[in-house]
Amino acid sequence: MIDLELTEEHIALKKTVKEFCDGEIAPYIKEWDEKSHFERSVFDKMAELGLLGVCIPEEYGGAGFDYVSLGLVCEELEACDTFMRVAMSVHVGLNSLSLLTWGTEEQKQKYLVPQAKGEKLATFGLTEPNAGSDVVGMRSYARRDGDDWILNGEKMWISLGDVADHFLFFCWTDAEKQKNRDHSGISCFIVERTMAGFSSGTLHGKLGIKAGNTGYFSLQDVRVPASNMLGQEGEGFKIAMFSLENGRYTVAAGATGVIRASRDASVAYANTREVQGQTIANFQLVKQKIAEMEADYEMTHLLWLKCGYLKNNGMPSAKAASLAKWQATTRSEKAASMAIEVHGANGYTNDYPVERYLRNCKAAVIYEGTRDIHTLMQADWALGLKKEPKARVMLPAYKAANA
């Protein structure tokens, strides 16, 4: 049974994140956005609060909370700005939870523990200049050399790409399978920024998430020990899909925060802006926009929450995560756009936050599976053309607490 009630722990966590956003992000975000400034110290402050390991078990340096807590942090962060939610998505959703699930004890101690404590930042390198939706179109490859692997390739559009310390790097380890586009020839490695042959850069000219770092990285004959392979040889595609399921969950929760913020900004503006001697809150079409934002917020909040509870209970959640991500990102774009209209010309300037919401939320329609890809996946599930993968882990701490 899914219990939709938040625990006292959840409510306290939400409050902590809201206070953190109000104190550490909201006063500065306009300037960071204008200057495309990435403020690294925000991570250190989040680490102090335990947020960078929120759902990682305490034995691995985390706060030991559940999946719903991860969603609540993401919704709250993105109600303020997108850049830190993106960081949570890649650091926790795409990287740390994958180390927790697929990593050896040695990998967990070496990489997961400092990540969960926020001493090291981590991200996820799947996309390449010529391969996004088409994962098997990737060209990165690794060849075995004694006890090591030699990695080569280029990854692009990587959140935190120019600032992270640890990377998951996906590449072909079987040239024959690559020719046949057989994804069982893809493997995953843990790579460190300090490894010889690693270089990275920042991408400029983005529409939004300007306070966040989006980059690329390149590996030229980077030598890693075989012990840096995550999972078994050939399990890279499976790991990538597992990671993306968690990432989509965080993106859905974040996009829900955008809808809430758009609604709240619209309500505040509608209650104060006077036209023809009355506040615009009296106009039916303004009300309609606010009503739609309200409905979209409630629906998308329930969608990601359901997904969080499925995950907490070790139940399959790939379909729920995809649905929540698809609907929340689509509706966040609509909400932010409508919020600009409620604000009239003021909404078109950065004197108000709503234009930033719209610029920021567009990317989420593209990453972690484009809207088109999720639409097709949902249709295939409904038509019985696709089977939902089995659930892989339930967070150990949560499992123990609920045993």
Ligand SMILES: Cc1cc2nc3c(=O)[nH]c(=O)nc-3n(C[C@H](O)[C@H](O)[C@H](O)COP(=O)(O)OP(=O)(O)OC[C@H]3O[C@@H](n4cnc5c(N)ncnc54)[C@H](O)[C@@H]3O)c2cc1C
């Ligand atoms: C701000 C930002 C941050 C990102 N962060 C990361 C990150 O941290 N790590 C990472 O690995 N990647 C990251 N990405 C990359 C992102 O995941 C890819 O951009 C996304 O998967 C889409 O790939 P693409 O850009 O190559 O588009 P393409 O795959 O080239 O798609 C182009 C268009 O074709 C459509 N299309 C493609 N294939 C199909 C199909 N089979 N059926 C129907 N339609 C199709 C798409 O829906 C889209 O409309 C990020 C992207 C952005 C914008």
